Amino acid sequence: MSHDPYQIWISEIILQQTQVKQGLPYFEKFMKRFPTLSSLAEAHLDEVLKYWEGLGYYSRARNLHSTAQTLVRDYKGQFPKTAEALMKLKGIGPYTARAISSLAFGEQTAVVDGNVFRVLSRFFTDPFCIDLPAARKHYQQIADQFMGEEKAGDFNQSMMDLGAMICRPGQPDCDACPLRSACKAFKTQSQTKFPVRKPKTPKPERTALCYVIEHRGKFWMQQRDASGLWGGLFEFPWYEPSDTVPDFLSLPEWVELGKVIHVFTHFTLHLKVMYTCPPKNIFPPKTLTVSLEDIDNLSLPKAMHKVLQLVRNK
Template sequence: MGPEQFQALVLGWFELHGRKNLPWQISPTPYRVWLSEIMLQQTQVATVIPYFERFIQQFPTVTALAEASLDDVLHYWSGLGYYARGRNLHKTATIIVNEYQNKFPDNVVELVELPGIGRSTAGAIASLSMQQAEPILDGNVKRVLCRFFAIQGWSGSAAVLKKLWRLSEQYTPEKKTRNYNQAMMDIGATVCRRSKPTCPLCPLKGHCTALKHNLVAELPTPKKREKLPVKKVYWLILKNKQKILLNQRAPVGLWGGLWVFPEFETLQELQKWCQNEGVDLTEALTIDEKRHTFSHYHLDYTPIVCSMLDVHSKIEESKTTRWHETNSHVKIGLPKPVSALISQLSN
């Protein structure tokens, strides 16, 4: 099937079944499209919608986002995971305000130079908000193309990516690009799903190579899964009346810039730290070990709760250490496991 027939089927399906009322589709400005595309990386639409609405209410413009503190931004990002996305949003907003006079670049070449914006996200911003004829290749589009053309090999590999980009460029129309790109994402998200695809409802079913050769369940080829390593740590939850001690992580890496409990690799390290800081662990409560899984390792953490009654403790606040009021309205970025433990202890 040639590009023109492919495009006609996709656009025809979109008119009848495409998603047209998602929050970011209402007034699809570059800012709103950019924000939604970053949030939708690694995250389902249903999960993103309430986060998007809260975020856009708090930061209605790129200027408002740039002027906010990183703590404030990460607070509204908390729970979405992959926190580098939140940090890059703040960086990019600052660049757009300071270097582009509050306006997004109007071309893909400049867009991809901004932190956190890859080629597909740049294509989405250009096509969905500026109606430019730019291809995209998010996870949904990859899946549709891999199945339609029966492309073997992990879609994240350089060779397969090159092939997929070539097809995306070849099949993206010069006109109605916004509708076409949205349709391809919608087909991938609602019909050509990763599991339980509804092939009988697909506009491309009559020409899909994977369907013809019974390869739908095998494609796209999954990445070879390796057993994740386990990192064990101890978290010290130090309470002083209604306050809990938190440390801010370095602004890079996992949970970068977020506030967490003091963390130790061994129980002995935790005990030594407490001894040095004048913290009595005699009445400490050890909570059962819990697990949080990142993309490349499991974090097994054992919370140790200690109420600090000694007013003469050496622990003082600094730029990266704070006594956080558990019922405070101060907005700071907290990883989900930390936020959950604070809520649990507060109740």
């Protein structure tokens, strides 16, 4: 178990949206390139985004970079030691703040995330729905009581490990669980009924046309705004039916290369990928055009890697 606040911070941010098994290689690569807070603060944001490529939710990488700079500039390169103070930093929510303060600095506070919700709701057969906004407060109180006088760092690490490896979603491995003799869900064989969740509503589907234009071996690319969806990343431009499409795209000779489906948290995007290779340069001035080899040096979201694959296979 690491007591280094920097390592705990990076690993917790990576694991926010990623399973341990998938996240570990990213963590190792990231730590190799940015082994210290100052190395991260000094790096260029584009490089940090490049190392984040494939993990999604890129605002996490932008926040990491910005907070590293804040800590070096305003905190003499030291992490604050309490969850309350850590939560004032960009991108550090209650869970990450408590993980850092308890594991690195021994603050007596329990951490609760989806894994801990699951363990507690099963252990107590607690019917409180974990999708409700009040769930965090509810389970935080239970976790703090459950922890009692135990050392917070050890308690939190055990709960996180238990949730990730034994009391897993779906069918838990109760035979390997140290809490089995007191667990209410095990006693009543109702493990799969907990945690209680809201019924899922189907995600909205959105469609868009993605335009790949090649002229003299160079492709039209654009960089997205720094904030919002895929903030700061590069893409082949795409437009939804409600968007205003630039005039120069009204060419007759488009070929469909294929379709790319990408699932976001709140919607599913269906991209129809269109390709053309006009003999004349049709791009307006200042358009970013990049050769196929150089596209590999840009930070692209996963969906654009799929588009790139279609372009390479054409």
